[in-house]
Amino acid sequence: MSSAVVESDTEFVALPVIHHARAAAAFTSDAARTDWHDESLWLVRKKRDVAAAAVPEWEELRALASAVKEHTLGRLDEYLVQFEKNATENGVHVHWAADADEHNRIVAQILRERGARRLVKSKSMLTEECGLNGHLEADGVEVVDTDLGERIIQLAGDTPSHIVMPAIHYKKEEIGTLFNRTMGTQEGSADPQYLTEAARADLRKRFFAADASLTGVNFAVAETGGFVVCTNEGNADLGVHLAPIHIASMGIEKLIPRADDLGIFLRLLARSATGQPLTVYSSHFHAPTPGREIHLVLVDNGRSEQLGREAFAAGLKCIRCGACMNTCPVYRRSGGHSYGSTIPGPIGSILAPNRDMKKYRELPYASTLCGSCTDVCPVMIDIHEQLYAWRQEETRAGVQPPFKRLSMLFAGMFLGRPRLYRLGARLMRFALSRLPRSAIYNRWNAWGRERELPQLPEESFRDWYVRTGGTSE
Amino acid sequence: MNSRDQILSRVGQHRYDSPLPDLPSFDPPEGSVIDAFGRAVETTAGKYVNCYADEVAAHIGRIHSRADRIASTTGLVNGTVDLRDDSGSQVVGSIELFVCMAELGVAENGAVWITDSRLRSRAALFATQHLAVVVRRDSIVWNMHDAYRRITINKEGFGVFVCGPSKTADIEQSLVIGAHGPRSLTVFAIE
Numbered sequence: 001m002s003s004a005v006v007e008s009d010t011e012f013v014a015l016p017v018i019h020h021a022r023a024a025a026a027f028t029s030d031a032a033r034t035d036w037h038d039e040s041l042w043l044v045r046k047k048r049d050v051a052a053a054a055v056p057e058w059e060e061l062r063a064l065a066s067a068v069k070e071h072t073l074g075r076l077d078e079y080l081v082q083f084e085k086n087a088t089e090n091g092v093h094v095h096w097a098a099d100a101d102e103h104n105r106i107v108a109q110i111l112r113e114r115g116a117r118r119l120v121k122s123k124s125m126l127t128e129e130c131g132l133n134g135h136l137e138a139d140g141v142e143v144v145d146t147d148l149g150e151r152i153i154q155l156a157g158d159t160p161s162h163i164v165m166p167a168i169h170y171k172k173e174e175i176g177t178l179f180n181r182t183m184g185t186q187e188g189s190a191d192p193q194y195l196t197e198a199a200r201a202d203l204r205k206r207f208f209a210a211d212a213s214l215t216g217v218n219f220a221v222a223e224t225g226g227f228v229v230c231t232n233e234g235n236a237d238l239g240v241h242l243a244p245i246h247i248a249s250m251g252i253e254k255l256i257p258r259a260d261d262l263g264i265f266l267r268l269l270a271r272s273a274t275g276q277p278l279t280v281y282s283s284h285f286h287a288p289t290p291g292r293e294i295h296l297v298l299v300d301n302g303r304s305e306q307l308g309r310e311a312f313a314a315g316l317k318c319i320r321c322g323a324c325m326n327t328c329p330v331y332r333r334s335g336g337h338s339y340g341s342t343i344p345g346p347i348g349s350i351l352a353p354n355r356d357m358k359k360y361r362e363l364p365y366a367s368t369l370c371g372s373c374t375d376v377c378p379v380m381i382d383i384h385e386q387l388y389a390w391r392q393e394e395t396r397a398g399v400q401p402p403f404k405r406l407s408m409l410f411a412g413m414f415l416g417r418p419r420l421y422r423l424g425a426r427l428m429r430f431a432l433s434r435l436p437r438s439a440i441y442n443r444w445n446a447w448g449r450e451r452e453l454p455q456l457p458e459e460s461f462r463d464w465y466v467r468t469g470g471t472s473e
Numbered sequence: 474m475n476s477r478d479q480i481l482s483r484v485g486q487h488r489y490d491s492p493l494p495d496l497p498s499f500d501p502p503e504g505s506v507i508d509a510f511g512r513a514v515e516t517t518a519g520k521y522v523n524c525y526a527d528e529v530a531a532h533i534g535r536i537h538s539r540a541d542r543i544a545s546t547t548g549l550v551n552g553t554v555d556l557r558d559d560s561g562s563q564v565v566g567s568i569e570l571f572v573c574m575a576e577l578g579v580a581e582n583g584a585v586w587i588t589d590s591r592l593r594s595r596a597a598l599f600a601t602q603h604l605a606v607v608v609r610r611d612s613i614v615w616n617m618h619d620a621y622r623r624i625t626i627n628k629e630g631f632g633v634f635v636c637g638p639s640k641t642a643d644i645e646q647s648l649v650i651g652a653h654g655p656r657s658l659t660v661f662a663i664e
Binding site: 207238 | 636
């Protein structure tokens, strides 16, 4: 093992690969801010716990939700056809997009054909995934994100760091400065009530002037051909009902079979996301107001491929509540941007490698495998097990960086040969007690970068076991 | 092959059987479901009034004494704004108080189910500065499962569960009531 190998990897393959650990190190270099971020999210996690505990049948609901999704994904082709038929009969225009680019072209074409230049948009992680805003802006469309968090992000020229709370990484003083610059709010004012009021007034003008609106989709119901959009602010509905054209973008995995299945999912979604019993608005769309249009774009963009990966298909059950992020000790202390993918956190770390295993190879390591994500997941996705499975998958596919490959090779060699292991352990004990500090605490010792190694006991476990036969002394 | 057929064929390659579970039913806790509904409305930052039908107008006059532009789609309250199916955004945008009936209330979360036929204008429900919703006490169910059993979501083109006034916590997790939609919600439960 030469250090040159490692160097060349980190230096030359750096561009296409997301370096979570490096980005996280930059984030945590501001300790006070890291603590603040950590605590903000932990607060949301605690609210979720209170809300979940208030529902005696919580665990049963999780199991039901998981089973409904499991069933639906197994016959997704059937449900998609059923949904399309019913939605079309309701008067909804259904479009199909194989990938992000096709999705963007479809949306752009709908707007172009109708001469729509001003689009108001509610939160949609799918359109973030597809990079829709940039595509439309290049086409001359004015795109306004209307969810307050998304609006902050848009004005700042930033990207969301959380799927439910996109601007969770901003302090109110920073938003005050941003609003002062972009909306002319009072200088130095950072009162959330005042800033929200300013955004309300500014966006209201844009809602009333819009030619078209775009929303995401939380759930689509096969048996009725309708879809449900959940928001707290009312921005999705204000946009949709004021503008003559409503475009809804949805991933093909958002389907559920029956209207009554919504009872299960709506009971879980808001409680998991923010600790509310229900989002303020759960809007059910089936047909447009006479004279208006609803377009629904069904997007694949890698989902059908993921469905074919047995170990990872369950990730498609995700209902985007964000609970796994709020609970994750790594996410809370590394920030959403460190993941370099639209969906960060534990769920993002098992979804992203489906798209590009090499680019996102570090994400499955952005976890302690503590399993808290799996415990809070309302649809019981085995997130931490998939994080572990991705690590193995990466090794099999040969996309691990050389350092990781070699260290695993050596670890395997030692751990698989008891004699060699014992000899190594003996040498290690000897070396640790004799070597100078600089030889132990260096760049290769990632563990020791922030911590002291534990004090070694006088006697190793094996020596103790051989001496006593495992009986207590 | 077009994208539709391509997606369906790719998805169709990964079919498997997994049973669709039966829909659940959970009993309400001890005590009055109506009272639970009232408490839930207040938890969502809504105002709750339990009264007779003919008292609603007086309550509204008291709570919203300063509202001039009132649009009402229920006979219980007289509006001052003439709201029609084709009312333009100028009319809709000027509404200070919107009053309508809900088909049903949900006790576990304080939500009310409102559909096209009670709205006259979908936009009015969200563009109004304040919202008052009237629900009959005998149409209050315990939880969302019961609600979906009772309603038919595709009976009308649009239906919505409204659970409290519009709100946001996007600035440092500070709760602000009145994001883009109504700044307040009053729910009347009537005989």
